[in-house]
Amino acid sequence: MQTDLENGFLVEISDAEMRSIQDAILKRYDVDFHNYEPKSFKRRLLRIYRKFNFTSSFDLWSRTLKDKDFIHEFINEVSVGLTALFRDPEFWQTLQELIKKEIIYQKEIHIWHAGCSSGEEIYTAGIIWEELKITHKVKSLATDISSNALNAAKSGAIVKAKAPEYQRNFLQFNPKGNFDQYFTEDAKNLYVKKEYFSYVNFVNSNLIMDELAYMDTDKYDIVFCRNVLIYFNSQAKTIVIDKIFKALKPGGFLIVGFLDSLVSYLDEDRFEYYNMNQRIFRKKI
Ligand SMILES: C[S@@+](CC[C@H](N)C(=O)[O-])C[C@H]1O[C@@H](n2cnc3c(N)ncnc32)[C@H](O)[C@@H]1O
Structure with a gap:
C-alpha cells in the first residue's frame, strides 16, 4: 500500500x-x-x-x-462540476445562429443537458431561448450524477462573487444585452428568474450506467454534453455516445466541450461535423 x-x-x-x-x-x-x-x-x-x-x-x-x-x-x-455562465461566448453566438437557421421554426424543441452540473449551462441556454423568443416551445431534460449539483441547478442561485465574470461573458455574447434583467438578487446571490428554467426536468442519473427508461429515441434536437466526456475512458465514451446517438433526432445536434476529444468515437456513418471549431456535430439523417 x-x-x-x-x-x-x-x-x-x-x-x-x-x-x-x-x-x-x-x-x-x-x-x-x-x-x-x-x-x-x-x-x-x-x-x-x-x-x-x-x-x-x-x-x-x-x-x-x-x-x-x-x-x-x-x-x-x-464529480467536480466546473462550469460558468456563457462559458465560451463565441460558442453561444454560433449556437444562436444555428437555432435561427435550423430549429426556430419547429413547434416544440427538445433539449438534453447531459452532465448539467450546477446549472450555469442551463441558465445560459434559457437566456438565449428568451432572447430568441422560443422559451414557450422548449422542453429540457437536465441530468447529472451529482445530487449536490442538481440541487444547486434547481435553485437558480449564483454567488455574487462570480457575477462580474459572468457579466463579462454575457456582454461578449451580446454587447447590447442587459444582463441584470434575467436575475433577482439578495445580499449573497443572484437568482436566475424562474421563467428561464421552469421548463427543465432535473434527473439524477449516471450517464454510463443508467438507462433513461423514460427517454424516447430520436427525440432531442440538441444534446449538450460539454466537458463531461473528458473524464471518461474510451469504453465509457463509446457507451455514452451510443446513448446520445439514440436519443438524438436524425438531423439533431450533439455539442461537446473543447477538450472532449471525440473524433474517433463519432463514426462517419452516424455523425457529421456541423461546426468543427465549436465542436458541434450532427446526427446523419
Ligand atoms: C465539468 S462539469 C460540466 C458542466 C457543464 N456541462 C459545462 O460544460 O459547463 C461535468 C459534470 O459531469 C457530471 N458527471 C460526471 N460523471 C458523470 C456521469 N457518469 N453521469 C452523469 N454526469 C456525470 C459531473 O457531476 C459534473 O457536474
Missing part, C-alpha cells in the same frame, strides 16, 4: 490501489467508476482523503463498508 504522505495525507495513489477502491465501490454500492480517466480520478480521490481525513485507502474502504450513505458524498466529491 502507498505510504507517500504529506502532512499526514496521501499524495499519490497507485493504479492497483485506485482499482481496488473502484472494485469496492462497485461491489458495495453497484456504482461503477472503472471508466473514469485515471489521472483525474486519482486527483479527486486525494481530495476526498483530505476532506474526510483519510490517511490511507484502508480508511476509505472501512468508511465505504460501514456507512451505507457515504456513496452520495463520494459521488458528489468525485
Whole structure:
C-alpha cells in the first residue's frame, strides 16, 4: 500500500490501489467508476482523503463498508462540476445562429443537458431561448450524477462573487444585452428568474450506467454534453455516445466541450461535423 504522505495525507495513489477502491465501490454500492480517466480520478480521490481525513485507502474502504450513505458524498466529491455562465461566448453566438437557421421554426424543441452540473449551462441556454423568443416551445431534460449539483441547478442561485465574470461573458455574447434583467438578487446571490428554467426536468442519473427508461429515441434536437466526456475512458465514451446517438433526432445536434476529444468515437456513418471549431456535430439523417 502507498505510504507517500504529506502532512499526514496521501499524495499519490497507485493504479492497483485506485482499482481496488473502484472494485469496492462497485461491489458495495453497484456504482461503477472503472471508466473514469485515471489521472483525474486519482486527483479527486486525494481530495476526498483530505476532506474526510483519510490517511490511507484502508480508511476509505472501512468508511465505504460501514456507512451505507457515504456513496452520495463520494459521488458528489468525485464529480467536480466546473462550469460558468456563457462559458465560451463565441460558442453561444454560433449556437444562436444555428437555432435561427435550423430549429426556430419547429413547434416544440427538445433539449438534453447531459452532465448539467450546477446549472450555469442551463441558465445560459434559457437566456438565449428568451432572447430568441422560443422559451414557450422548449422542453429540457437536465441530468447529472451529482445530487449536490442538481440541487444547486434547481435553485437558480449564483454567488455574487462570480457575477462580474459572468457579466463579462454575457456582454461578449451580446454587447447590447442587459444582463441584470434575467436575475433577482439578495445580499449573497443572484437568482436566475424562474421563467428561464421552469421548463427543465432535473434527473439524477449516471450517464454510463443508467438507462433513461423514460427517454424516447430520436427525440432531442440538441444534446449538450460539454466537458463531461473528458473524464471518461474510451469504453465509457463509446457507451455514452451510443446513448446520445439514440436519443438524438436524425438531423439533431450533439455539442461537446473543447477538450472532449471525440473524433474517433463519432463514426462517419452516424455523425457529421456541423461546426468543427465549436465542436458541434450532427446526427446523419
Ligand atoms: C465539468 S462539469 C460540466 C458542466 C457543464 N456541462 C459545462 O460544460 O459547463 C461535468 C459534470 O459531469 C457530471 N458527471 C460526471 N460523471 C458523470 C456521469 N457518469 N453521469 C452523469 N454526469 C456525470 C459531473 O457531476 C459534473 O457536474
